[in-house]
Amino acid sequence: MKQEDIKILLMRKKLINTPLVGCTEEEIIKLEDKVGFKLPGMYKEFLFAVGHESGRLFQGTVVNYINLIEVQGWAKELLEENNNPITLPNTSFVFSMHQGYEIRFFDVNMGENPPVFLWYEGMENPASAIKLFDTFEEFLLQEIEDHSSVSWRD
Template sequence: MQSLPFLSITQVFHNLQKRKVGRYFTRPCSVEEVQKLEDNLGLRLPAAYRELLLWIGNGGFVFEGQYFRHYLIKGNRAMAIKLMQVLGLSESLPEDAIVFLHDQLDEYFYYICASEGDDPPVHEFYAVGGECKHVKNYSKKLEEYMLRRLRSFL
């Protein structure tokens, strides 16, 4: 296994893409698709998230079985708001929250905020088995979160 602290997201995806076998294959967004997403959201996406979309924005091995793809982002946000309302929570998502991932059972989601820099912290929300938790700064940086997810694939 390679030592991840010295690898950037770009290096990790280069290593995985070289393999091009089964679940390791990535499906990137085009620059045009990323621009269209920014236009639709009315937000400038953080640089780390833009890079992630350019590697795997149309799905791939890391997010199989989860809602991640770029064209699902608006729906992900709507799902997150609905889940918080159903649970009767008084808190809401920040206006610039980008819900980049949620599971098929709508039990958890992860989001970043466009205003929190080019490599923003990842925030987690989950409601499983009667427990509801909102963890701000679940990961200090999006790149750190992704490297942790990718660790098992190297």
């Protein structure tokens, strides 16, 4: 799925309440330099499409470019507060933090469209993350579908 497809899908699902704003190539290169590895292609398509502003998609969840470096630290703090039940590999990238207790991440060594994992405070088995989806694209499509089924009031 390309950035144009993401934008079209968000429009069709009526998830746009503000203009969609994507990242530039320079911003993504800067992010990759800061985290120390290349990001997967599918995730970069997401950033190109809506990295700064994604409309109603992910409301209440930190996913925007401006917070991505901080999110890496916040995730480590969350795990430390919970006595480090899991250790994220050095090649993990936390792309989402929800309400300060839930992280979603992928391992950049798992391909251009990597599986998405979830860990949250209060899990039944906190010693292992849950594999949510086999690919980032599947995750994104499901999130778009889930958000489009919510009744929105402007």
